[in-house]
Amino acid sequence: MSAMSKLDALDVSILKLLQQNGKRPYSEVAKLLEVSEGTIRSRINRMLNEKVFEFIIHMDPNKIGLQVQAIIGIATKLGYQEQVAMKLNQCREVRFVGVFSGRHDLILQAYFKNNEALVDFVNGELAQLEGIDTVDVSIELKQYKDSFSYIVNGEGHLEENSNGVRK
Amino acid sequence: MSAMSKLDALDVSILKLLQQNGKRPYSEVAKLLEVSEGTIRSRINRMLNEKVFEFIIHMDPNKIGLQVQAIIGIATKLGYQEQVAMKLNQCREVRFVGVFSGRHDLILQAYFKNNEALVDFVNGELAQLEGIDTVDVSIELKQYKDSFSYIVNGEGHLEENSNGVRK
DNA sequence: TTTGAAAAATGCGAAGC
DNA sequence: GCTTCGCATTTTTCAAA
Secondary structure, eight states: OOSOOOOOHHHHHHHHHHTTOTTOOHHHHHHHHTSOHHHHHHHHHHHHHTTSEEEEEEEOGGGGTOOEEEEEEEEEOTTOHHHHHHHHHTOTTEEEEEEESSSOSEEEEEEESSHHHHHHIIIIIIHHSTTEEEEEEEEEEEEEEEOOOOOOSSSSSOOOSSSSOOO | OOSOOOOOHHHHHHHHHHTTOTTOOHHHHHHHHTSOHHHHHHHHHHHHHTTSEEEEEEEOGGGGTOOEEEEEEEEEOTTOHHHHHHHHHTOTTEEEEEEESSSOSEEEEEEESSHHHHHHIIIIIIHHSTTEEEEEEEEEEEEEEEOOOOOOSSSSSOOOSSSSOOO
16 A cells, blocks of 8 residues: 555645635635645645545536436346446446446446437447346436535534644 | 527637646646637636536545445335435435436435445435335445546547637 | 736745744 | 745736737
């Protein structure tokens, strides 16, 4: 294992502020947490190195022309799970793939321009793959939540002890 | 509908560069696309206003102490779908909720500290909700892909005509 | 709308604590 | 590991094409 230091209260506080706005300046974070900008910068760079998080943009699929979202559950033949997952990995339409316990061996999330593109994907790319037993397609009708703020207040989830301010 | 102008080739080129790195400076994008920095900035600000995309950070759930990821399919009693979705929306553990066609009426994705927290969620919060028929829990064993780059090269998906450079 | 240049703010490296 | 302090870069602002 590489540099796998645990996050302390200050790190979590920084993430909590950045998850509200990925463009928030380091100096602003520093003021809010009452430490110097240099400290914020070194913490962020360390976390980026350790791949704790990354700066990205999140596009609204609808607004960029991807109107159809599907979640697809797949049952694979014994021994084919990894092979199928690797193939799906390479599909442009696929945003997410994982191996799961439960009813489906693999679950993936994919975006398409329209219904026709989805059908082409299922009957074309999926049908060609070896080792697939059954496919269960669910099409999104309405989205209620799609959040990236994993750090929340209140019991249960991750939370820093104090508010990250050193006394 | 508010300001719902269609994205042109330059907009798509900008998104394509930003999706590789959310911290890329506007001046660098401008150089690559051979327009002025001011143009990039005004395009980005317009898209931010229209909520085409947003700057966020993407955290690795494992690295911030959320070791268990689940996808949960729910069948609701007739007429309860929206009500249940709204409740799930408020749950801290829930990252994603949508109404779907197919086997499950609702599908949600949620992160937990450990298996115990997952069990508490299913037997506690979920069990309390009115209008749920069946619950199908799938636990992630291995993740293969979790991408946010929706704009890809090649046929099929969104793509700008040229490379966005004005002649 | 896009551009260009000046002002303000942010991010970065190095030295010292 | 945190801070301060110059310096380079970036973002913002605004007048003009």
